[in-house]
Every structure is written in structure tokens, then in C-alpha cells.
Amino acid sequence: MLNLMAIFNYSKPVSWLWKFQGLRVVLLFFICFYFWIFNLHIVLAADWYLDASATGANNGTSWADAWTHPSKIIQDKLQPGDTLWVQGGNYEEGLIFINLTGVAVRIATNAANQAIFKFLHVYNCQNFIIDAFSNGKQMFKFNSREPTLNHAVNLRRSMYITVRGLYVDRELEYTTDMAQQHGIRVWDGCGRVTIDSCVIKNTTGDGINMTQGDYTGINENDYDWFLITNCTIMNVGDDGIQTANHHVTVSNCYIDKNGFSTYFGGHPDGFQLNPDGYKIKIFNNTFRGFNQNIFIEYALRDIFIYNNLLIGGNISGTDRGINHSVRDTFSGIFLIANNLMYNFLTYFAWNGGLPASAIIGNNIFLNCRLLVSPVTQSFLNPTNIYWDLPDVQYYDTLGNPVNTPIDRYAGSSVYTDPKIVSLVTFRLQATSPCIGAGKNLNSYFLHDRAGIVRGAVWDIGPYEYGSGIAAPQNLRIIP
Numbered sequence: 001m002l003n004l005m006a007i008f009n010y011s012k013p014v015s016w017l018w019k020f021q022g023l024r025v026v027l028l029f030f031i032c033f034y035f036w037i038f039n040l041h042i043v044l045a046a047d048w049y050l051d052a053s054a055t056g057a058n059n060g061t062s063w064a065d066a067w068t069h070p071s072k073i074i075q076d077k078l079q080p081g082d083t084l085w086v087q088g089g090n091y092e093e094g095l096i097f098i099n100l101t102g103v104a105v106r107i108a109t110n111a112a113n114q115a116i117f118k119f120l121h122v123y124n125c126q127n128f129i130i131d132a133f134s135n136g137k138q139m140f141k142f143n144s145r146e147p148t149l150n151h152a153v154n155l156r157r158s159m160y161i162t163v164r165g166l167y168v169d170r171e172l173e174y175t176t177d178m179a180q181q182h183g184i185r186v187w188d189g190c191g192r193v194t195i196d197s198c199v200i201k202n203t204t205g206d207g208i209n210m211t212q213g214d215y216t217g218i219n220e221n222d223y224d225w226f227l228i229t230n231c232t233i234m235n236v237g238d239d240g241i242q243t244a245n246h247h248v249t250v251s252n253c254y255i256d257k258n259g260f261s262t263y264f265g266g267h268p269d270g271f272q273l274n275p276d277g278y279k280i281k282i283f284n285n286t287f288r289g290f291n292q293n294i295f296i297e298y299a300l301r302d303i304f305i306y307n308n309l310l311i312g313g314n315i316s317g318t319d320r321g322i323n324h325s326v327r328d329t330f331s332g333i334f335l336i337a338n339n340l341m342y343n344f345l346t347y348f349a350w351n352g353g354l355p356a357s358a359i360i361g362n363n364i365f366l367n368c369r370l371l372v373s374p375v376t377q378s379f380l381n382p383t384n385i386y387w388d389l390p391d392v393q394y395y396d397t398l399g400n401p402v403n404t405p406i407d408r409y410a411g412s413s414v415y416t417d418p419k420i421v422s423l424v425t426f427r428l429q430a431t432s433p434c435i436g437a438g439k440n441l442n443s444y445f446l447h448d449r450a451g452i453v454r455g456a457v458w459d460i461g462p463y464e465y466g467s468g469i470a471a472p473q474n475l476r477i478i479p
């Protein structure tokens, strides 16, 4: 028996040889212990299988014996470390996960077709991931509403969860809705939620609707507590994204009303933050065609809006790139920088008030009848520029053609052609006056819309010259 005291008690005389051999035994013990734990983990991490076309024992233990329908899944079998693999196919049921911890649900690596379900419901799951993004495509499709909860996807009471590669489209059903139906609803105490690389289309409610967040354990500077990234949201009956929460980031998304009807009295905004929100970052997105493409209502503190493309186009009504207001008690940072507003033909590109401390710069207003509301123009310094393309026609809110106003509420903005390469990419030409004319805002963010570090000398607009790819970056859509 090894005498541990003899090894570590240096007050007793012990020969160095005995110490050396003893240490070897202890080392061996720990190596064995490590591999025992490691193997235990391997043994515990099981694979399970769901395949509509399987014809075996229907017990989920292999592809041959895969569960054939979501209702056949025995949830208790899915233990921490386990993976549920899902083959493509039409399942004609909802996909439901309840009370799971540490489980991953993934599309089969060889799936050629989407796995099509009616709806998704995740309830009380922790450290849970659904990843259906494969070969650039969203491989889980949800085409119906949950019959009791409503909405196509419900994420409830779940913390540290990621959903990736979902395709949510109720195109064959939405016209029968009796009330607003959201694409993805995040509610009932969720926190640390990531929604990545999803496509959401044809809703009568919001594309994504988030309420009632759980902030247990949050780091105050974790803007990604709710993270929506690389998503395409279009054809929505109300808002692209509506959130009552704080600590939210929306980045690299394409959010487009796309001329879709508004349903059930909705007021469509591209992104709507309900009153008293804070700690919000909205960057590198494209918003198009909403009455208010970004709507920040009575913010409390720390709002960042940068590197976005905001696109109008309607020839009547009151469409705005951004509508913003703050509480009298607003504190911290309100930043609107390096955005490009295009084709706000009838109304203000930005409407509303800002805190005296607001940080504004490097924005481009292209074909905007009025830049900002009168109270806000004092924030527009010469790093903001505006320009009218030769063929632009402005209108009043009733749709009557009008001349270009004499007072654009432009503050100290500079009227100059930004020399954009195209109205698709919005890159800068080599001769653009935007190059090198921006305000250095490295204290607040570092990158341009393409992910390039802006460096010491900043350009005006979403892209640094010479960077600039067709945006948004990483956008992935199934045709």
C-alpha cells in the first residue's frame, strides 16, 4: 500500500528513490482516474435517431431502428451529452422538447432534404442546441402553428439555448389566421438565447417576438443575452423583430416587409424595442420597407445603431429609417453612426428626440426628403452627408409629388455625392468624398459592415473603402 504521507511529509526522512517511485504511482493513479472519467463521459454521450423512413424497432437507437415520428421520442432517453440526429423527411407532427439539459438536436450530415415538421416547442431546456444548418441551408422547416400556444416556434422557460438553421414558413396557412401568429416567440422566462441563420417568412404577427426575459446570472455588459444573427425575416404581418427585453443584439440580418400585408391592426416596424429597453446593439443589418425600420421607444440607456442599411421607397405615408425617443432619465450611450438611409421619399429619415449626449456621425442620407426631425438636426455634424440622385421624386405623406424642400433639417451635414458604386452593395467609389472623412469612433465599435477593422482613419457610411461585399455578410437563404 502506498504511503502518501511518506511522499508528501518532507519532515520525515525519505529516500529520494522512494519519493520518485511514489510520485510515479500517484501520477499513474491520476492518469487512470482521468481516463476513467473521460471514458465514462464517452459512455454517457449517446446518439439517438429520428427518421420518418425507418422501418426497424422504432426505439431511436440507430438509423435502422430510428424513431419514426417526434411523438415516438422518449424524452427521458435524451441525457446530458446526447445528440438526437434527424434525417430529412416529412414528419407531419410538431417537434417538442421538454425538460432537457445538455442535449443537441442536429440534422443528419447526409440529409438531402429538409426535415419538415408542423411546429417547434422547447420548454424548460437548459444548455440546449438545435442545429439544422447544413451546407448553407436551413434543414428544419416548420409550416404550421402550435394549436394551443399558437405561433410556429415557441421557446419557453429555457436558458442557454441556441436554435440554428430553422426555416419557418406558414405560407399555406397564414391566410386562415384569426389572430396574430408570430414566426418565433421567445417568452415565459428564457435567457441567453441565440437565434442564428434562420429564415422566417409569411407571418401575420412578428417574425420574432421576445418578451419576459430571464436575466439570472447575466453579465451587465453581455449584449448577446438575446442574440439574433444572420437571419432572414421577410413577409411579416407586423414587426420583423419586437422585443420588450434588454441586452439584445441584432446583427447581420436581412429584414424586409417586402410589401406584405399588415394583419390584425399591427404597426409594422423592422425592429421594435418596447418602452424602457436598454443595452441594445443593432448593427450590420438591412431593414427595408417598414413604417419604422428601427423603432426605439423611450429608451433608458445604451443604444447602439451602426453599419445598417435602411431602405424606404414608399411614395405615400410616413415611413422612417429610425424612430427614436428616450426617457428624461436616459443615461449612457445613444449612438447612431455609419448607417446609410436610402429612399425615404415622404417623411423624416429619422424622427424623434435624442439625449444631449448622443453620439452621431458618419451617416449617409441618400434620397431622403427630410433628414431628421427639427429637434434632432443639431446633432448632425459635417461627418454626415446627404445627396439626391438625379431622378429622385419626393412626395408628401398623402402621395402628392412635391419639390425638394429648401430646409431638409440637415444641421451641419454636407450636401455632396457620396459616390456609391451601386445601389445594391452601397460600396464606395475610389473617388468618394466619404473616404477618410469620418469621425473616429473606435471607442464604441471597431469594424465596418464587412467585418474589416476600420483603423485610425474612418470612412463615412457602412463600408470602409475597399471592403464592402454584397451585404449582409453570411446571409444564407434557401431559394
Ligand SMILES: [Ca+2]
Pocket: 205, 206, 238, 239, 242, 266
Ligand atoms: Ca408586434
Ligand SMILES: [Ca+2]
Pocket: 238, 239, 242, 266, 267, 268, 269, 272
Ligand atoms: Ca410594431
